[in-house]
Amino acid sequence: MTVIDSPLLPQFIPEARDLLEQAGRSLLLLERDPAAAEPMNALFRAMHTLKGTSGLFEIGPFTRLVHAAEDLLCAAQAGRLDLAPAHADLLLATLDRLAEWIESLAEASLLPDGAEAASADLSARLRAHLGGAGQGAAAAAATAPPPAWLAALPPDVLAALPPGQGFVALRYTPDEHCFFRGEDPLGLVRLVPGLAWLALEPCAPWPAASEIDPYRSQLRYLAIAAAEPGVVEDLFRYVPDQVEIAALPPEAIGPRMAAPGAFAAPADEVSETVRALLAAQRRLLEAGGGEGAADPIAAGRIAAARSAIGAAIAHAGWSDPVPQDAAGLLGLIATLEARLDAPAPLQAAEAPETAAQRPAGADTARGGPATTLRVEQAKIDALMNLIGELVVAKNALAWLSRRAEDGSLGVRELAREIKDRQALVSRIAEEMQTAVMAVRMMPVENVFQRFPRLVRDTARRLDKRVELLIEGGETEADKTVVEALADPLIHMVRNSLDHGIEPPAERLAAGKPEHGTLRLEARQGNDQVVIRVVDDGRGLDPEKLRRRVLEKGLMEPERVEALTDQEACELIFLPGFSTAATISDLSGRGVGMDVVRSTIAKAGGSVSLSSRKGEGTVVEITLPLSMAVTRLMTVACGERLFGVPMGLVIETVRVPRAAVRRIGQREAFVLRDRVVPLLRLAHLLDLPEEDSRAEEEAVLVVRVGGERLGLVVGAFREVMEAIVKPLEGVIAGLPGFAGTTLLGDGRVLLILDLPELVR
Amino acid sequence: MTATTPLALIVDDAATIRSFHRDTLEKAGMRVEEAMNGLEALERALAAPPNLFLVDVNMPQMDGLSFLRAARAEPALAAIPAIIVTSERAAGDVEGSFAAGANLFLSKPVRPEVLARFASVLAGVPLHGASA
Numbered sequence: 001m002t003v004i005d006s007p008l009l010p011q012f013i014p015e016a017r018d019l020l021e022q023a024g025r026s027l028l029l030l031e032r033d034p035a036a037a038e039p040m041n042a043l044f045r046a047m048h049t050l051k052g053t054s055g056l057f058e059i060g061p062f063t064r065l066v067h068a069a070e071d072l073l074c075a076a077q078a079g080r081l082d083l084a085p086a087h088a089d090l091l092l093a094t095l096d097r098l099a100e101w102i103e104s105l106a107e108a109s110l111l112p113d114g115a116e117a118a119s120a121d122l123s124a125r126l127r128a129h130l131g132g133a134g135q136g137a138a139a140a141a142a143t144a145p146p147p148a149w150l151a152a153l154p155p156d157v158l159a160a161l162p163p164g165q166g167f168v169a170l171r172y173t174p175d176e177h178c179f180f181r182g183e184d185p186l187g188l189v190r191l192v193p194g195l196a197w198l199a200l201e202p203c204a205p206w207p208a209a210s211e212i213d214p215y216r217s218q219l220r221y222l223a224i225a226a227a228e229p230g231v232v233e234d235l236f237r238y239v240p241d242q243v244e245i246a247a248l249p250p251e252a253i254g255p256r257m258a259a260p261g262a263f264a265a266p267a268d269e270v271s272e273t274v275r276a277l278l279a280a281q282r283r284l285l286e287a288g289g290g291e292g293a294a295d296p297i298a299a300g301r302i303a304a305a306r307s308a309i310g311a312a313i314a315h316a317g318w319s320d321p322v323p324q325d326a327a328g329l330l331g332l333i334a335t336l337e338a339r340l341d342a343p344a345p346l347q348a349a350e351a352p353e354t355a356a357q358r359p360a361g362a363d364t365a366r367g368g369p370a371t372t373l374r375v376e377q378a379k380i381d382a383l384m385n386l387i388g389e390l391v392v393a394k395n396a397l398a399w400l401s402r403r404a405e406d407g408s409l410g411v412r413e414l415a416r417e418i419k420d421r422q423a424l425v426s427r428i429a430e431e432m433q434t435a436v437m438a439v440r441m442m443p444v445e446n447v448f449q450r451f452p453r454l455v456r457d458t459a460r461r462l463d464k465r466v467e468l469l470i471e472g473g474e475t476e477a478d479k480t481v482v483e484a485l486a487d488p489l490i491h492m493v494r495n496s497l498d499h500g501i502e503p504p505a506e507r508l509a510a511g512k513p514e515h516g517t518l519r520l521e522a523r524q525g526n527d528q529v530v531i532r533v534v535d536d537g538r539g540l541d542p543e544k545l546r547r548r549v550l551e552k553g554l555m556e557p558e559r560v561e562a563l564t565d566q567e568a569c570e571l572i573f574l575p576g577f578s579t580a581a582t583i584s585d586l587s588g589r590g591v592g593m594d595v596v597r598s599t600i601a602k603a604g605g606s607v608s609l610s611s612r613k614g615e616g617t618v619v620e621i622t623l624p625l626s627m628a629v630t631r632l633m634t635v636a637c638g639e640r641l642f643g644v645p646m647g648l649v650i651e652t653v654r655v656p657r658a659a660v661r662r663i664g665q666r667e668a669f670v671l672r673d674r675v676v677p678l679l680r681l682a683h684l685l686d687l688p689e690e691d692s693r694a695e696e697e698a699v700l701v702v703r704v705g706g707e708r709l710g711l712v713v714g715a716f717r718e719v720m721e722a723i724v725k726p727l728e729g730v731i732a733g734l735p736g737f738a739g740t741t742l743l744g745d746g747r748v749l750l751i752l753d754l755p756e757l758v759r
Numbered sequence: 760m761t762a763t764t765p766l767a768l769i770v771d772d773a774a775t776i777r778s779f780h781r782d783t784l785e786k787a788g789m790r791v792e793e794a795m796n797g798l799e800a801l802e803r804a805l806a807a808p809p810n811l812f813l814v815d816v817n818m819p820q821m822d823g824l825s826f827l828r829a830a831r832a833e834p835a836l837a838a839i840p841a842i843i844v845t846s847e848r849a850a851g852d853v854e855g856s857f858a859a860g861a862n863l864f865l866s867k868p869v870r871p872e873v874l875a876r877f878a879s880v881l882a883g884v885p886l887h888g889a890s891a
Binding site: 008011012015045048049051052053055056159160162196197198199269273274276277280281283284286287296297299300301303304305306307308311312314315 | 772773774775776778779782815817819828830831832833837838839840841845846853854857858859860861862863864865866867868869870873876877880881882883
């Protein structure tokens with residue numbers, strides 16, 4: 001495979017990714033509602049655009065595969081083919097393969113090994129749905145000497161073909177009774193891979209309109225295609241007697257350069273250009289000619305043809321006047337063509353123009369792939385305005401410092417002025433922070449969009465009927481948050497499909513609709529994104545879960561007994577737990593819900609679950625809107641300060657020492673009639689116990705893993721917004737801490753990783 | 760480049776194709792503007808009539824042929840030469856393009872030197888930089 005060295009490739013890759021994604025989405029919509037026009041058009045357009053653009057690069061297998069898919073879609077769009085699940089599977093496989101190739105192009109600027117074979121295989125399977133039944137042997141047509149019709153192909157068409165590629169020309173004269181046999185000659189011709197040009201001509205001069213028999217085929221098809229003659233022969237294997245196929249000799253392709261003609265005739269390249277333009281203007285003038293004065297754009301066509309003919313005349317160095325009407329223009333074209341023909345054009349096949357240089361190698365140096373962020377213009381504009389304000393505010397400070405220097409302001413006045421400026425700068429800083437965060441925001445749709453495909457494929461493999469409903473895809477969250485969501489969500493959705501939603505028969509027996517419903521919902525809460533995965537499957541059985549936990553010895557029996565049904569459902573988050581007796585290949589893979597929980601917790605969020613036996617399960621993920629800025633509660637423990645993400649904090653309470661109960665080895669207290677276990681931060685961190693004689697304990701009530709906990713701290717300090725940096729370097733693996741941030745006085749604040757600490 | 764440098768309007772929904780055409784035409788000595796569909800092209804053309812249209816066929820919102828018909832019906836734009844550059848290849852598409860008022864029909868992918876040559880002639884770029 002050749003390495004693609006085009007400065008346009010980096011632009012093509014994201015465009016192609018978008019198109020493939022769009023095509024995949026449309027295909028799934030279409031599968032649900034095969035009659036829907038909009039997804040069909042969107043799908044077709046995506047493949048069409050992809051074909052057109054991929055043609056810019058030398059990635060033949062890619063372009064040919066897109067072309068085959070487009071042909072199938074074209075047939076479906078025209079109603080010649082009903083899209084069946086088998087077609088959808090094939091098209092999805094095609095999209096997958098194309099996506100794989102795009103990634104290969106992104107990484108190595110070339111298609112992977114075997115792309116040629118894979119393309120041929122998939123294309124053949126796509127075309128098999130079009131070509132009719134059977135795979136008869138290809139008609140072994142002997143290559144005849146170049147026939148006369150080959151020499152009569154229009155030169156402007158040949159000139160426009162890219163040289164260095166094999167082209168085949170064909171002349172197809174369908175039997176005049178072909179329509180009665182259900183043949184579709186035009187449809188057949190359009191199936192020719194790599195079709196580069198197609199023209200129709202009457203087999204015989206047209207009779208008077210009243211004589212024409214519309215039930216007879218009276219056309220001949222001339223075509224040029226970038227394809228192997230064998231492939232084309234195969235396509236026409238049912239009508240071998242009606243088609244002539246010949247490979248175009250290489251010297252016939254590409255622009256012709258010739259020695260300057262004799263006399264005052266223009267140089268050959270010029271004359272070819274002029275000839276092609278004149279021929280095109282004739283077609284323009286003759287197009288729609290039958291409609292006469294009723295044609296609203298007839299005058300426009302004439303005006304357009306006049307300017308093009310004028311341009312051609314100027315290019316040839318002539319000075320003929322250009323008439324106003326169509327008849328006069330057609331006459332002029334005939335005159336000019338005769339003039340071009342006068343000195344016989346010399347047929348000299350030379351190398352194509354030397355001007356065919358690659359675009360200058362200014363930016364051939366390619367760095368590693370950069371991560372990009374697509375941003376709405378409005379968001380950048382908002383940021384730009386704020387920068388403008390900041391510049392003004394900065395200038396005001398300069399003015400203020402001059403006033404302070406020359407002593408024209410009293411201390412009191414100066415203080416007031418500084419305070420005013422400070423207020424202004426801090427407002428701008430806040431707004432800039434908001435604006436920059438907005439730039440990093442992206443809709444959760446970006447993660448959700450992979451699920452229609454995943455649910456479809458998984459449900460098919462499990463033989464289940466599942467309808468996926470997505471709500472709130474437009475909800476936005478920070479890029480890192482949205483990305484952190486992807487893996488846990490996939491796991492949970494697989495879980496629902498695998499263990500939650502029952503097979504159709506079981507559902508019917510339980511009096512439920514045959515189709516299970518899986519809902520993915522996103523909404524924005526206060527500073528948080530809430531994602532819910534809701535299924536109407538068999539739900540979790542708290543008794544079974546309790547038994548299983550006991551069998552596996554994951555928890556002491558008395559604690560298990562004390563659990564409410566709701567709490568028992570959350571047992572599936574315990575490390576080492578797996579509900580299915582046998583791990584299926586879907587949700588198994590050695591990853592449990594405990595990994596989901598810890599992944600979400602790492603992103604500063606939490607997961608909870610509720611389920612009713614026989615009715616379904618709801619898993620709720622709460623994530624901070626942004627991981628960049630976190631609201632922290634600072635707490636003191638002895639001399640030291642620690643941060644706790646506000647997302648985990650439920651409330652702060654002061655508990656009288658007398659109210660703290662000892663239960664076995666543990667401590668607890670009663671908060672609004674509920675027993676809340678108590679842990680001491682100093683213990684958890686192995687710090688010396690504080691010798692406090694205070695009457696009350698400062699208790700931070702937090703929610704960790706769906707459970708409420710009281711955390712005894714030395715003292716509560718302020719709530720702050722901070723940019724949390726992950727732990728790096730030698731302390732990267734330090735358990736119990738989620739990251740660090742800088743305090744106003746320059747000290748480093750350690751952020752506690754509570755789920756890890758209390759484990 | 761001066762304001763008298765011919766202006767071409769590229770109408771295509773695929774950004775990579777627009778870049779390719781832009782490179783080609785700029786190297787041929789033209790100024791270039793871009794539009795992503797027929798509707799946008801019509802707006803741009805009416806605001807500043809170009810010397811040449813380079814138009815794709817299959818585009819969202821307003822396709823290339825509808826755009827051409829609209830341009831040909833509009834006295835200010837009717838005489839501006841137009842090249843259809845498309846990956847549609849059926850005979851019907853060629854006829855349809857001329858009926859809509861195209862001056863030339865080229866198939867994608869078009870070779871840069873072919874496009875440059877036809878575009879320069881139709882837009883009236885002075886040959887070899889020789890100014891009249």
